[in-house]
Amino acid sequence: MSARRRFLNTAALVLIVAVASALGGESRFGDEHAAAAAPNASPGKLCVGSGSGCYATIQAAADAAHDGNTITVEPGTFAGGITIDVSIRLVGAGAGRTVISGGGPVLTIGEFGASDEPTVSIDGVTITGGVTRSSPESTPFTGQEGVFAAGGGVEIPPNADFSGGARVTITNSVISGNRVAPTDTVPGDVQCPSGDPCPFAFAGGGGIDSWGTLTLANTRVSNNRVGSASGLSAVTSDADGGAITSFIGPLTISGSTIDGNEASATGPNGRFAEGGGIAATGGSVTLSDSSLTDNTALLEASLPNSVEQLANGGGLHVAGDVSKATIANTTIAGNSVSMTNSVGDAEAFAGGLLVDLGIDFTMSNSVVSGNSVSSRTLAGSSGDAEGDSGAGALLGTISNSRFTANSVRATSAAGNAAAFAGALIDFGSITNSVLDRNQVHASSPTGTAFAAGGAIVVDEPGLTLRNSEVSGNTVDADAASGSAQGGGIFDAAIEDGPPGGPLTLLSSAITGNALSGGPGISLQGGGLYLQGEPLTLRNSEMAHNVPNDCFGC
Numbered sequence: 001m002s003a004r005r006r007f008l009n010t011a012a013l014v015l016i017v018a019v020a021s022a023l024g025g026e027s028r029f030g031d032e033h034a035a036a037a038a039p040n041a042s043p044g045k046l047c048v049g050s051g052s053g054c055y056a057t058i059q060a061a062a063d064a065a066h067d068g069n070t071i072t073v074e075p076g077t078f079a080g081g082i083t084i085d086v087s088i089r090l091v092g093a094g095a096g097r098t099v100i101s102g103g104g105p106v107l108t109i110g111e112f113g114a115s116d117e118p119t120v121s122i123d124g125v126t127i128t129g130g131v132t133r134s135s136p137e138s139t140p141f142t143g144q145e146g147v148f149a150a151g152g153g154v155e156i157p158p159n160a161d162f163s164g165g166a167r168v169t170i171t172n173s174v175i176s177g178n179r180v181a182p183t184d185t186v187p188g189d190v191q192c193p194s195g196d197p198c199p200f201a202f203a204g205g206g207g208i209d210s211w212g213t214l215t216l217a218n219t220r221v222s223n224n225r226v227g228s229a230s231g232l233s234a235v236t237s238d239a240d241g242g243a244i245t246s247f248i249g250p251l252t253i254s255g256s257t258i259d260g261n262e263a264s265a266t267g268p269n270g271r272f273a274e275g276g277g278i279a280a281t282g283g284s285v286t287l288s289d290s291s292l293t294d295n296t297a298l299l300e301a302s303l304p305n306s307v308e309q310l311a312n313g314g315g316l317h318v319a320g321d322v323s324k325a326t327i328a329n330t331t332i333a334g335n336s337v338s339m340t341n342s343v344g345d346a347e348a349f350a351g352g353l354l355v356d357l358g359i360d361f362t363m364s365n366s367v368v369s370g371n372s373v374s375s376r377t378l379a380g381s382s383g384d385a386e387g388d389s390g391a392g393a394l395l396g397t398i399s400n401s402r403f404t405a406n407s408v409r410a411t412s413a414a415g416n417a418a419a420f421a422g423a424l425i426d427f428g429s430i431t432n433s434v435l436d437r438n439q440v441h442a443s444s445p446t447g448t449a450f451a452a453g454g455a456i457v458v459d460e461p462g463l464t465l466r467n468s469e470v471s472g473n474t475v476d477a478d479a480a481s482g483s484a485q486g487g488g489i490f491d492a493a494i495e496d497g498p499p500g501g502p503l504t505l506l507s508s509a510i511t512g513n514a515l516s517g518g519p520g521i522s523l524q525g526g527g528l529y530l531q532g533e534p535l536t537l538r539n540s541e542m543a544h545n546v547p548n549d550c551f552g553c
Contacts, residue, residue, distance in 0.1 A: 005290055024227040049074025050436070058082050058090070058100065068116075071097045072124065077243070080130060087118040092125035094173040095220075100127040105155040106178065110166035110212065111325035112136035112157035115387060117166040117212060122173060127153045130178035131232065135209070142186045148202045149246060151209030152178030152224060153480035158211035162249050175207040175243075176222045181232035185269065190307055197270045198307060203227040203236045204279065205245035207259055211282075213250055220257045228270070229262040229298070238319075239275045241279035242295055249283015249322065258315075259293045267302030267342070271309040274317045274354075276335060281320030285455065287327045292316060292353075294334040304344040310366050311339040312372060315392075316353040325396075327353075331367045332391075338374040345383040345415075347467055348375040351406060353392040356402025361396030361428075368392065368403045368423075375410045375419075385412040388457070390438055391423040391483040395459065399431040403455070407439040416447040420490060421457040422473055423494075426500060433465040440475045449521070452529065453490035461492075462501030462533075465508040470527075477517040486529030487513035492552075493531070500533050505540040516544040525551030 046061045046069060047054040053062040054074070059082045070089040081103025082091070092098030100106055106127045110117040130152040137157070138148035155173045156165045168403075172356045180203045188200030206224030208214065227229070227239030242261030245253070258277045265273050277295035280283075292315040299311040314335035318325045332352045341349040352370035355361045368391040373385035390406030402422040410419035422438030435455040442451040454473030456463070470488040477484040487511045491500040510527040517523060527545030528535075530552035542549040 013285065028307065028313065029171070032042045032202045036141055038118040040188070044069050045222045046071045047074070048072070048078065049076060062086070062088070068264045079103070080127070082106070083108045084211055087117060088120060090120065090122045090125070092123065094124045095126045095172060097128045098124060098530050099128060100522045104130055105151040106130040106153050108155045108157070110157055110159070112159050113534050114172055115160045117159050119167040121169040121171070122236045123216050124173060124176040128177045128178065128329070130542045132180045133183045133232065139242050143188055144184060146183035147200070149180050149182040150205040152180040152206045154208040156208070156210040156212040156214065158224070158248065162248070165210065165525055167213040168216040170211070170219050171217045174218065174222070175221045178206055178224045178226065179207050179230035179232055180226040181230040182203065182235055183233060185237070192307060193304055197236070198237065198271065202238045202240070203230070204240040204242070204263070206263070207243045208252065210244065210246045211248050214246060215252045215255045216254070217503040218255045220259070222257065223259070223260045226410055227273070228266040228465040229264040232501070234266050235269055236265045237269040239265040239516045241275045242277060242502065244278045246278070246280040246285070247282055249280060249285065251280055251283065253290050254288045256290045257293070258295065259291065260295065260298040262298065264296070265300035266300040270299055270301050271303065271307065273297040273299040273311040275313045276337070278314045279313065279317045280322055282322060284323055285318050286324040287330045289329045290335070291331040292335065293331065293350050297337045298334070299339040301341040301346070303341070303344050309341070311337050312350045313354040314351045317350070318354065318359060319356045322359050327363045327366055329365045331369070332371065333369045334371065336372045336374070340378055341381055341383055342378040343381050343383070343399050346385045348373050348377045348387050350389045350392045352390070353394065354389070355394050355396065356385050356391070359397060361394060363394060363398045364400055365395070367403065371406045373408045377415060379413050382414045383412070384415040385410040385418065386418045386419040388419065390421065393425040395426060396428045398429065398433060401433045403433070403438065405433045407438045408441070410442045412444040412447055414446050415444065416449070417442040417444040417479070420452040420494065422453065422475070423455045425458040425459050427463050429464045429466065430468050434466045435470045435473065436469070437472045438439065439473070441478070443478035447479060448454065448480035451475045451477040452485040452494070454487045456489045456509070457494065458491040458500040458503055460498050461502040461504060462505040464506065466506045468508045470508070470510045471512045471525045473504045473513045475515050479518070479523045480518065482517070484515040484517045484526065484550070485524045487515045487526040488528055490529045491531070491533050492529060501538070502534040503530070504536040504539070507539045510545065511541065511542040512544050521546050528553065
């Protein structure tokens with residue numbers, strides 16, 4: 001397994017966007033809803049509920065509405081399965097009082113392949129109980145219904161030329177308890193051991209699937225499930241975005257909570273699980289004053305090494321054509337990535353968030369804490385286990401942030417195990433930040449174990465730390481042979497990857513980090529492991545690391 005493959009994976013999100021662009025909007029789906037006879041209502045305003053002059057259903061009001069109208073919904077529970085194709089405001093009595101439930105999706109905003117998509121705002125509702133087994137994109141993308149399923153709560157389909165979709169703003173709302181899973185598969189583009197193509201089926205966007213412009217404010221997206229986690233079927237090969245998939249963007253989230261969502265795939269079809277909370281592949285991504293917590297990307301695979309398979313981005317995966325990603329004043333905590341394999345290798349990374357190469361990324365005033373990566377090969381598999389980036393792979397500019405108590409664990413039943421980057425694989429700069437108490441552990445009863453970078457693995461073209469602290473991180477290897485390197489920072493090539501890059505420490509400290517391992521484990525660089533890369537230290541300290549402060553300095 002290559003340490004650099006994590007930035008080059010070919011999971012379904014990127015491929016689907018390419019297919020969509022090639023289609024050019026040739027297909028158009030969606031039946032027109034017949035407008036119900038309108039009861040008396042104020043001009044420009046419609047109501048839903050039991051009051052005088054109100055519609056009995058939200059769909060009836062939406063069918064009667066015109067651009068610019070406001071639909072108010074009384075307290076109560078109302079049927080989902082609604083399509084909105086005009087520019088309106090939908091206003092409930094509050095998320096705890098107005099519930100829209102059921103359907104698949106609960107709300108569809110816009111029309112697949114339309115030349116003009118609406119602008120819709122939604123306020124003060126709960127969107128729940130959606131079950132989506134197939135999406136309008138399925139037939140044009142795969143040639144068959146039930147193969148591509150997305151948007152359990154809210155679906156925002158692409159427009160005619162796949163340049164976007166509806167412009168949707170959701171405020172003061174809850175999107176929870178929605179599920180997505182396909183019903184069928186088609187032959188994929190990868191050969192399975194049988195000699196036939198591996199089955200392909202996609203599940204994504206448990207809470208929201210967006211091809212348009214999506215803005216969330218003071219909103220919670222929680223406990224949505226895609227793929228095997230939905231309990232609907234186990235045919236999914238690619239599971240992405242337990243809470244949200246954003247294919248074209250932009251995606252803007254402020255003052256909101258994304259928590260307890262899961263994207264999972266299991267054998268025999270399961271190959272990818274990415275973005276337990278959010279998976280984004282286009283436009284821009286902005287998170288501010290929000291929390292991304294306790295989301296899960298889980299892959300339980302049963303395929304050999306000839307088939308690409310991996311799990312990543314427990315909280316967030318930013319990939320593909322995203323131009324810019326910004327995270328500020330946000331907590332990313334308790335997210336997890338886990339992969340097991342009963343036949344071949346297991347590879348999992350980026351417990352908190354993964355930001356792919358080539359994206360303009362900045363993070364400020366944020367906390368990334370208690371995220372985890374677990375990679376494990378099971379009894380019967382002779383494959384290797386590799387895990388890394390407990391907090392994440394964040395390639396850009398980081399300031400005034402804390403990365404604490406994240407962990408990576410790789411365990412191989414009969415092969416080799418490699419675990420590294422308890423907090424970050426990073427290049428760019430880290431300023432006024434703390435990386436402490438992150439953990440790395442690799443173990444194998446019969447193979448070798450390699451563990452490195454309790455806090456940071458430096459990626460090319462290099463890293464600068466300013467006014468930052470790397471302390472109390474640990475690296476442990478448990479095997480008959482192997483090595484534990486860089487209890488704080490590891491700056492060297494991993495496997496067949498390129499070298500790490502120059503490291504600069506400005507008014508920073510590497511203290512109290514530690515390596516451990518059995519008699520057959522080589523311990524090198526309790527604070528810093530350096531191999532042939534330039535090191536610049538100015539007003540910086542390396543002290544009290546175990547067994548030594550630096551190897552290769």
